Amino acid sequence: MLDFRPDEEQKMLTDTIARFARERVRKVYRDAEEEGEVPEQLARAGWEIGLLSTAIPEAYGGFGEYSVVTGALALEEFTWGDLAITFNVMTPNLVAIPVMLCGTEEQKAEYLPLFTTEVPPKFTAGLTEPVVQFNPYKLKTSAVREGDVYVLNGSKTVVPLADEAEVILVYAAEDGVTQAFLVPIDTEGLKIDARDKLMGVKALTTNLVTLSDVRVSIANKLGGDAGIDFSLLLNHSRVALAAAAVGVARAGFEYARDYAKQRVQFGEPIAHRQSIAFMLADMATEIDEARLLVWEAAWLLDQGKNATREVTIMKQQVDRAVMQVADRAVQVLGGYGYIREFPVELWLRNARGFTTFDGLAII
Amino acid sequence: MISFEIPPFIENQMQLIRMVAEQAMRPYSRQLDENEHERPDAFVQMTWPFTQEMVKRTLKPLMAQTNGNGNGTNGSAKPKREGPDYSMLSFIFMIEQMSWGDAGQYLCLPHPMLGGAAVDSAGTPEQRVRFLKRFTEGEPKWGAMAITEPGAGSDNSAMRTTAVLDPDTNEWILNGEKIFITNGALALRDSNGLCVVWATVDPKAGRAGIKSFVVEGKTPGVTIAKQENKLGIRASDTVALHFDNVRIPYENVLGDQEVRQVESRKGFQGAMKTFDASRPAVAASAIGIARAALEFTVAKLAEEGIVVDYTKSLHEMTAVERDIIEMEARYKGAWLLTLRATAQMAHGESNRLEASMCKYRAGDAVTWITQKAVELLGPKGYSREWLAEKWMRDAKINDIYEGTKQINQLIVARSILGYSRRELK
Numbered sequence: 006m007l008d009f010r011p012d013e014e015q016k017m018l019t020d021t022i023a024r025f026a027r028e029r030v031r032k033v034y035r036d037a038e039e040e041g042e043v044p045e046q047l048a049r050a051g052w053e054i055g056l057l058s059t060a061i062p063e064a065y066g067g068f069g070e071y072s073v074v075t076g077a078l079a080l081e082e083f084t085w086g087d088l089a090i091t092f093n094v095m096t097p098n099l100v101a102i103p104v105m106l107c108g109t110e111e112q113k114a115e116y117l118p119l120f121t122t123e124v125p126p127k128f129t130a131g132l133t134e135p136v137v138q139f140n141p142y143k144l145k146t147s148a149v150r151e152g153d154v155y156v157l158n159g160s161k162t163v164v165p166l167a168d169e170a171e172v173i174l175v176y177a178a179e180d181g182v183t184q185a186f187l188v189p190i191d192t193e194g195l196k197i198d199a200r201d202k203l204m205g206v207k208a209l210t211t212n213l214v215t216l217s218d219v220r221v222s223i224a225n226k227l228g229g230d231a232g233i234d235f236s237l238l239l240n241h242s243r244v245a246l247a248a249a250a251v252g253v254a255r256a257g258f259e260y261a262r263d264y265a266k267q268r269v270q271f272g273e274p275i276a277h278r279q280s281i282a283f284m285l286a287d288m289a290t291e292i293d294e295a296r297l298l299v300w301e302a303a304w305l306l307d308q309g310k311n312a313t314r315e316v317t318i319m320k321q322q323v324d325r326a327v328m329q330v331a332d333r334a335v336q337v338l339g340g341y342g343y344i345r346e347f348p349v350e351l352w353l354r355n356a357r358g359f360t361t362f363d364g365l366a367i368i
Numbered sequence: 369m370i371s372f373e374i375p376p377f378i379e380n381q382m383q384l385i386r387m388v389a390e391q392a393m394r395p396y397s398r399q400l401d402e403n404e405h406e407r408p409d410a411f412v413q414m415t416w417p418f419t420q421e422m423v424k425r426t427l428k429p430l431m432a433q434t435n436g437n438g439n440g441t442n443g444s445a446k447p448k449r450e451g452p453d454y455s456m457l458s459f460i461f462m463i464e465q466m467s468w469g470d471a472g473q474y475l476c477l478p479h480p481m482l483g484g485a486a487v488d489s490a491g492t493p494e495q496r497v498r499f500l501k502r503f504t505e506g507e508p509k510w511g512a513m514a515i516t517e518p519g520a521g522s523d524n525s526a527m528r529t530t531a532v533l534d535p536d537t538n539e540w541i542l543n544g545e546k547i548f549i550t551n552g553a554l555a556l557r558d559s560n561g562l563c564v565v566w567a568t569v570d571p572k573a574g575r576a577g578i579k580s581f582v583v584e585g586k587t588p589g590v591t592i593a594k595q596e597n598k599l600g601i602r603a604s605d606t607v608a609l610h611f612d613n614v615r616i617p618y619e620n621v622l623g624d625q626e627v628r629q630v631e632s633r634k635g636f637q638g639a640m641k642t643f644d645a646s647r648p649a650v651a652a653s654a655i656g657i658a659r660a661a662l663e664f665t666v667a668k669l670a671e672e673g674i675v676v677d678y679t680k681s682l683h684e685m686t687a688v689e690r691d692i693i694e695m696e697a698r699y700k701g702a703w704l705l706t707l708r709a710t711a712q713m714a715h716g717e718s719n720r721l722e723a724s725m726c727k728y729r730a731g732d733a734v735t736w737i738t739q740k741a742v743e744l745l746g747p748k749g750y751s752r753e754w755l756a757e758k759w760m761r762d763a764k765i766n767d768i769y770e771g772t773k774q775i776n777q778l779i780v781a782r783s784i785l786g787y788s789r790r791e792l793k
Contacts, residue, residue, distance in 0.1 A: 007457065008715070009708045012369040074370050140681035236679065266785060282781035282792050283774075289784045290705075290725045297704035298697070304372045315700075317678040321690075322697035360682070 009297070015075050019082045025054060026086025034087035037208035038351060043093040048125070051083075051094035057101055058121040060368075065117035071105070073241065073303040076368030077248035081296070084252030088355045089208035091249060092365055096165045099130035100174045102241060102367045103185060107233040111224070112187075130174035130185075131161030131214050132364025141176070141183060141239055141363050146216065148177035148184055148226075155179075155186060155226060157219040160198075165365060167197050167212040174227065175216065176235075176364070183235040185227040194219040205354030238367065240306060240316040245368040247299045247320055250327035250359045251292060257334030257352045258288045265337050281337060288330045295326040303368075324359045331356035378458050385462050388414055389469025394755075397470045400603035401758050405595060407554075408473040408603050416508045419479040423503040426455055430493045452714040456645060460652045460710045464703075467656025471762045472603030474653060475550055476510075479503060483511030483555065483582075485645045486564035490580050490622035490638035498619075499562055499582055509561035509585065510554035513642070514546035514609055522775045524566065524636075525574040529611060531567040531581055533618070533630055540581060540621065542567055542614040545593065548769075552607040553592050560585035564622065565611070566639055569630050579627065579635030580642075582620040589614035600761030645713065647723040647770050651706040651730035654766035658699045658734040661741040661759045666692060668745060688744060695737045702730040721783040728776035731767035738763040 011019065029047060037043050056079055061067025083091040101120040104112055119126045134145055146159025157177050167173065173195070175188050188195055198213035227233050262285050265276035275281045298319040305312040331353040335342035342349045392414040400406055466474035480487065480503050487499050503509055520526040529544025542565060546552075555561035563583045570577035583590065594608040621627065627634045669675070669688070676689045685693075705726035712719035738760035742749040749756045767773050782792050 006371060006373055006375050006452070006454075007707060007711050008369055008371045009711055010370065010715075015370075138681065138683040140684065142679050142681075262784060276785050276787070277791055277793075279778070279781070279792070282785060282787075283777050285784060286777045286781040290729055290780060293708075293722075293725060294701035294705055294729060297708060298701055300370055301372050301700075301704060304370060314678045318693055318697045318700060321693050322701055 009300070011078055015078050018075065019078050021054060022056075022079055022082040023085070025051065026082055030083075030086030030090050034090060034208070035345075035348065035351070037087070037090060039207075039345075041207050042210070043090050043208045047090065048093050051090065052097075052125040053123070056095070057098055061101065061105065061117050061121055062113075065113060066121040067117070073244055073306045073368055074300060077244060077299050077303040080245055080248040080366070080368060081252040081255065081299075084249040085256045086252075087208070088249060088253055088358075089206035091252075092165055092206060092209045094125075095366055097125050097128050098245075098367050099165070099364070100128035100172065100187075103130070103174060103227060103233065103238050106237060106241065107185075107228045109229040112227065112229075116187075127166070127169055127171040128174070129164055129166050129170040129172075130176070130364060131164040131167070132176045133161065133163045133361070135160060135162040135213065139361075139363075142235070143181070144176060144178040144183055146175065146177040148179040148186060150179070150223065151220075153223055154220045155223060157186060157188070157194075157216045157221065159216055161214040161216075163201055163203070163211045163361070163365065164214045165209055165211050167214055168200070168210055170197075173214065175214075175219075177216075179232070182232070184232045185235075185238075186221050187225040187227065188216075188219060188221050192219050192221060203358070205351070205356075205358050236311075236313050239363070240302070240312055242364055242367040243316050243320045244299060244303050244306060245366040246359060246362050247295070247302070247323040248368070249362075249366055250323050250356070251296045251299055253352055253355055254288075254292050254295065254327045254330040257331045257349055257356070258285070258292055260347075260349055260352075261285065261288070261334040261337035264341075275337075284333050284337060288333050291326040291330055295323045298322055327356045327359055374461075375454050375457070378454070378461050381458060382461060382465055384418070385465040386468075388418075389465055393466065393469030393473050396473070396603075397755055397758065398752070400470070400472060401600075404597060404602040405605060406603070408470075408476050411470075411473045412476060412478050412508050416478045419477060420504045422459075423480065423484075423500055427497055427500055427504065430497050434493050434497055452711075453716070454714050456648075456713045457707075457710050460648060460706065463649055463652040464656040464659070467653040468660045469656075470603060471653055471657050471759075471765075472601035474656075475601060475604035476554065478508035478510055478559075480511035480562070481551065482513035482642070482646055483562050483564045485649070486513050486580055486639065486642040487511075487562075487582065487622060489641035489645060490627075490635075492624055495582075495619075495622060499584075502560060502562075507559065509559040510551045511561055512549055512551040512555035512563040513646075514549045514552065514563055514565045516548045517545060518547055522772065524578065527566060527568050527578060528571060529565065529567040530571065531569050531579065531621075533569075534615070537615070538618045539615045540618065542581065542583065542589075542611040542616065544611050545608065546611070547594075547608040548596070549607050549609055550604055550769075552609050553595070553605055556583065556585050556587070556590050556609070557592055563609070564642075565609075573633070575636045576633035578639060580622045580639040581616060582622065583611075583614060583616055584620075587614055587616065599764060600758065601765050643770065644719055644723045647727035647776070648706050648709040648713075648719075650766055650770040651702065651709070651726040654730040654734040654763065655699065655703045655706060657759050657763045657766070658695075658702070658730075658737045661734075661738045661756060661763075662692075662695050662699055664754075664756060664759075665695070665741040665744055668748075691740055691744060695740055698733040699737060702726065702733040705729050721780060724771070724776040724779040724783075727770060728773045728780070731773050734763040735767045 059068045060071040063069040201211045302319045334349045392410045568577040591610045593610045596606040709722040
């Protein structure tokens with residue numbers, strides 16, 4: 006029945022991730038951003054928390070405790086630490102979760118055990134395309150069946166960790182419907198192109214990937230002949246991203262709140278002024294509201310409900326909230342907010358990405 | 369465990385309330401709006417049997433605890449229960465659905481309402497039984513609460529209504545003026561209801577001197593000084609009350625033996641607890657109006673062939689579709705904040721921060737949503753032929769009563785910053 010309190014296991018998990026975010030991620034995130042690289046050791050440590058293997062069914066070597074709500078709780082804590090590092094650590098999810106939700110028995114048996122190993126498998130996915138009017142339901146990348154193979158053409162952008170990937174799950178339109186194809190990296194016609202130069206999440210390596218007459222076996226079409234339920238996958242991705250957004254927003258809010266309490270002007274902390282305090286109250290409220298919207302959508306997915314409408318509504322609100330909160334955080338810090346010595350400008354740049362990040366995370 | 373599942377008994381109850389809203393509220397909405405101060409008789413007659421049962425259910429465990437006559441207890445401890453107490457949750461759902469029907473009429477519910485919230489929050493089990501039992505029998509009765517004064521709005525400490533103990537008769541004598549009292553006339557003049565009146569036993573003591581007192585219906589010395597004419601919620605009367613040497617029994621001060629002492633300073637905290645319940649209630653009412661406006665707008669636009677496709681990209685959506693999605697998002701977000709504050713009550717947790725959060729967010733949301741509805745419906749939205757313009761006028765009160773948006777922001781701000789009243793004015 007109606008309850009908004011995480012259970013004991015969820016609390017243990019979020020405590021673990023919160024500690025990791027605070028003690029490990031926050032120590033390196035700024036350097037990682039400036040250097041454009043996530044330290045290998047940290048990425049491994051993040052993977053070893055075992056978020057994904059917990060979700061994989063027992064039959065495939067995991068713990069079978071898949072829950073979107075739990076995933077949302079975990080993601081918020083993780084991205085509170087840093088968004089780019091979270092995306093990096095969770096890149097294998099981009100293949101594991103779609104296989105788990107939409108794969109055939111053969112595909113599950115072949116791929117899912119790979120995600121329960123100590124070393125993260127080098128899998129990634131490409132959904133976003135380098136266009137202005139991007140619509141995941143109407144992809145420009147095409148898949149045409151020719152006998153026993155599919156021929157893929159098009160280009161994908163913001164493909165995380167593509168440079169070292171072994172398999173890329175490529176989303177493409179087959180007869181106008183979005184489908185997904187597992188493409189080994191050495192397939193002829195697949196090219197890992199230039200690294201993207203993004204406004205934020207700079208620690209995460211993402212690339213342009215081009216496909217010209219890439220031929221893959223029909224066995225590599227996710228979900229077999231029936232294909233995938235793309236709206237289901239997109240909903241799972243959007244809930245993940247929204248949970249990630251809440252973590253970013255909370256990071257900004259908490260920093261601004263603490264700053265406002267110690268920054269003295271006119272003889273007292275600026276938080277003593279309603280102009281500042283009310284901004285912080287609005288930020289806290291927007292974050293709580295966004296989190297509840299995320300949880301509700303996550304819960305609906307856990308119930309197996311079709312939640313496209315709820316997810317769309319939720320996504321628009323959360324995208325707006327994270328932007329607003331991150332912007333206010335910079336504002337509260339004033340001039341210091343604009344300086345890279347302080348973290349809030351980074352969170353503002355990351356926040357702006359959520360309207361573009363479709364496909365960059367999934368739970 | 370995080371869950372959004374609504375208890376089945378509430379789902380069942382909602383069907384009944386929806387019927388009330390459709391049959392006894394909506395058909396009278398326009399008439400009651402145009403004829404201010406007319407009473408919503410159909411609604412009152414239809415709901416009185418139902419509210420009597422509701423109050424009976426709430427009082428039942430208390431009756432057992434107090435041996436039916438109020439003996440054997442002291443202190444304001446809540447009765448022990450197994451598992452969560454969903455009575456407030458079911459009330460919140462009822463408020464939402466009734467306000468979907470008509471927010472002004474909902475306020476005329478023959479029920480303890482705000483007065484009941486005050487008695488529940490600050491009263492002992494014995495007092496709750498004694499004062500609320502009247503809502504389970506006889507003719508319809510109403511409850512009210514009187515806090516605001518001409519010189520004391522958000523600043524309760526400026527309150528000038530006094531309560532003086534007459535040692536000869538062991539009665540409190542109330543004097544002063546209270547304004548903006550919802551149901552003040554129904555509670556005190558037109559029925560044997562009750563009004564919880566905040567008054568000070570020591571005007572120099574500020575908040576510390578404030579206690580809450582129960583004035584029962586038809587008590588001599590109470591006069592209705594003025595009936596306000598309002599922007600909206602016109603089916604609900606808002607009055608000014610004059611208290612002229614109003615004598616009430618010593619036992620009518622809410623709280624335990626300690627609070628009752630003239631020199632005790634504990635009354636104010638108890639009185640303030642009322643808001644922890646009343647703010648989610650106001651938020652729920654706001655959300656009912658928001659849903660009414662939203663559903664109506666979506667239905668009318670659908671008749672024009674405008675239907676939101678939730679799989680469109682932002683580039684493909686029209687401005688109207690984006691507006692509707694934002695209306696839905698703000699409605700849903702505020703509702704979830706309200707459910708959270710209420711669920712906290714069900715689980716016996718403190719919810720002061722969350723109660724203020726949901727209240728100010730819901731007031732803000734419904735104000736915006738209903739204004740948007742009038743906008744999207746064009747000339748027909750502005751016309752009094754439809755109810756959209758009325759809902760917009762009704763909605764605005766939620767931004768104001770039970771603490772303005774700004775007062776609730778202030779409470780949220782103090783809470784998240786860990787600041788006292790002195791640090792954050």
